[in-house]
Amino acid sequence: MPQDNRSGLLIIRAWMEHGSSAPLRAELSTTTDVSSGIERTSVHTDVVQVGAEVQTWLRGVLAGKERLAS
Amino acid sequence: MLGTFQFWVANEALPKLSGGSQRLLAFLALRDRAVTRVAAAGALWPDATQSHAFSSLRSAISRLDEVTQDAVVATRLDLSFAEDIAVDFRAAQGIAHRLVDLNAAPRAFDLSAAAVTALSTDLLPDWYDDWVLIENADWHQLRLHALEALAARLTDDGRLGEAIHAALAAVNTEPLRETAQATLIRVHLAEGNQSEAMRVYENYRGQLRTQLGIEPTQGLQDLVRAPRLW
Structure with a gap:
């Protein structure tokens, strides 16, 4: 692997x-x-939106690792 | 270290140093005191074991050439950056601190276009080490305040073209920061250009609506809409 x-x-x-x-x-x-540099920047006013953005990012990290593993 | 890492000797840029050497020099240059070897190794190689981090640190020091090794003052326990070597970032910090300190008298250079350029530049962009990110976040805030203060001082001095340059730099650094937009609007109003002030306001209002779905504050609305006598 x-x-x-x-x-x-x-x-x-x-x-x-x-x-x-x-x-x-x-x-x-x-x-x-991180070797690709910052890929996305966004601004929010709502705490819930910020939480959702963090979750989306974590899922992206996980998806990238799963793609590499497969 | 503003914009990119480059080591200069007598107005001549040295060929690109190794990544480890660059990081070691930058790490020490950001500090105005000695740093223990333990702290330096831990910060520069946070994911390595202590012995591996020490090994990497020794390697980075040994790879410095004759010129750059003079920049590092090494004792058995500590490392520091040679005091007689100028660091652009420290100079820019000095400018910023003088500008935001209402009791400090800025030097002529602090009010120059070169100062605006220095205050418009990120520290080591595209470096994602924790010690750079934290320093850069602090620098981001300091230089925003300094650019706004610079624009205000230049406005007071009647140097309105330069004031617009400084205010625009603040706006470009942080487009959604209302005090930066207000600073730019005030300069246009001081010039008697109400239509320019309104254009800046409407542009900012459009950004806020599109990106955040909100309106500018009442204070900014009042600033741009107040009737004026010229």
């Missing part, structure tokens, strides 16, 4: 925009293989 040495990376940078109706800003920069 080939060894998978890839590392995924997720960076969340969060800040507040005071006075806004939705003050949270969370910028997510993600990659499922």
Whole structure:
């Protein structure tokens, strides 16, 4: 079985925009293989959306490892 | 280390160093004090065993050539970066700290186009080591505040063209940051260009609607819509 040495990376940078109706800003920069650099960047205002994005990224990391294993 | 890693000697860039040498030099250059060999090895090779990390550290030090080895001050326990070697990142940090400190008097260079360029540049982009990511996140915040402060100072000085350059750099660094957009709008208003200010506002409003489904704050709406007498 080939060894998978890839590392995924997720960076969340969060800040507040005071006075806004939705003050949270969370910028997510993600990659499922850090050797490829950052693959996707998105910004969210909702905690649930941020959680969903993290789950999607983890599934992408897992799918990549499963593809390599098969 | 701003933009890319490059080691210069007398205005001449050295040929590309090995990855290990670059990381060692960058790690030490980011610190203004000595670092224990244990800490350096652990930070630079976090996934390796301690003995393997030490071995990699010794290898990286031994691979430094005659010129670059002078940059590393090595004792039996510690490593540090030679004090007489200039580091662009430290210089840029100095500019930023002087600009955000309301009690500090900025130097002429701090208000220059070269300063805007330095403040617009990421630290070691595409390096994903933890110690770089953390430092870069801190730098990102500091330089945003510095660019906004620089634009405000230049506006106060009537240097409006340069102020727009600085404010645009802040906006480009963080397009969804409202204080950056407000800074740019204030410069346009100081120039008497209300239509430009409105264009910036509408562009930002469009980004917010498209990406986040929200409106700008009341404060920004008031800023751009307040009646003005010229």
